Amino acid sequence: MASDDYFLEIEAHFAFRRQTPFILSAKDWVLMQRWRAEGIPLPIVIEAIDTVFEKNETSGRRKVISSLSYCRHAVKELWDARRDLYVGGSETTPEASPEARLEELAQRLEEPFASRVRELARERSVPRIEERLMEIERELIESLVTPQDLEALRLEVDVSKLDPKIRARTEEANLRRRIREKFNLPRLTLFG
Numbered sequence: 001m002a003s004d005d006y007f008l009e010i011e012a013h014f015a016f017r018r019q020t021p022f023i024l025s026a027k028d029w030v031l032m033q034r035w036r037a038e039g040i041p042l043p044i045v046i047e048a049i050d051t052v053f054e055k056n057e058t059s060g061r062r063k064v065i066s067s068l069s070y071c072r073h074a075v076k077e078l079w080d081a082r083r084d085l086y087v088g089g090s091e092t093t094p095e096a097s098p099e100a101r102l103e104e105l106a107q108r109l110e111e112p113f114a115s116r117v118r119e120l121a122r123e124r125s126v127p128r129i130e131e132r133l134m135e136i137e138r139e140l141i142e143s144l145v146t147p148q149d150l151e152a153l154r155l156e157v158d159v160s161k162l163d164p165k166i167r168a169r170t171e172e173a174n175l176r177r178r179i180r181e182k183f184n185l186p187r188l189t190l191f192g
Helices: 004-018 026-037 042-059 068-090 099-107 113-122 126-144 147-156 164-182
Strands: none
Touching: 004 026, 004 042, 004 068, 004 126, 004 164, 026 068, 042 068, 099 113, 113 126, 126 164, 147 164
């Protein structure tokens, strides 16, 4: 998966949660670049976006979330909490010892994907490991889904209200989520 997919998945997920046509602002792109530079994993950002929208939906106020910056505090808080839990739970940082998490992911996969995930233990850069895990996840999903599965899942993911420029990316991100659910696949990330 190209490194741009980090940004595109965030953009697509945010647009999907808004359920309206939406293009991220330059300020939103700077925020995503900061998250990427800080090594905040994509699953953390996605979960934080979901949290913000879910809180808004249940609060009764239902304010319009018009910018990704509404999610910045949730992303920071979730990342701080997860990073602390990860460090506290294993007394190592992902940079120091990604092997255990990679092995855990590999055990849930079939070959050749399991071996490819295990091989990433040689890599010492968490951002590079995350990038490679995203690539492996995309290939894994593509290998599992038949055209009939894909069509059925497309019907479940309604993006008809979105701007055509965003629709394809949003649909792809949500199809991947549905496929992971259908085949009981883990999201391939060190931070799970």
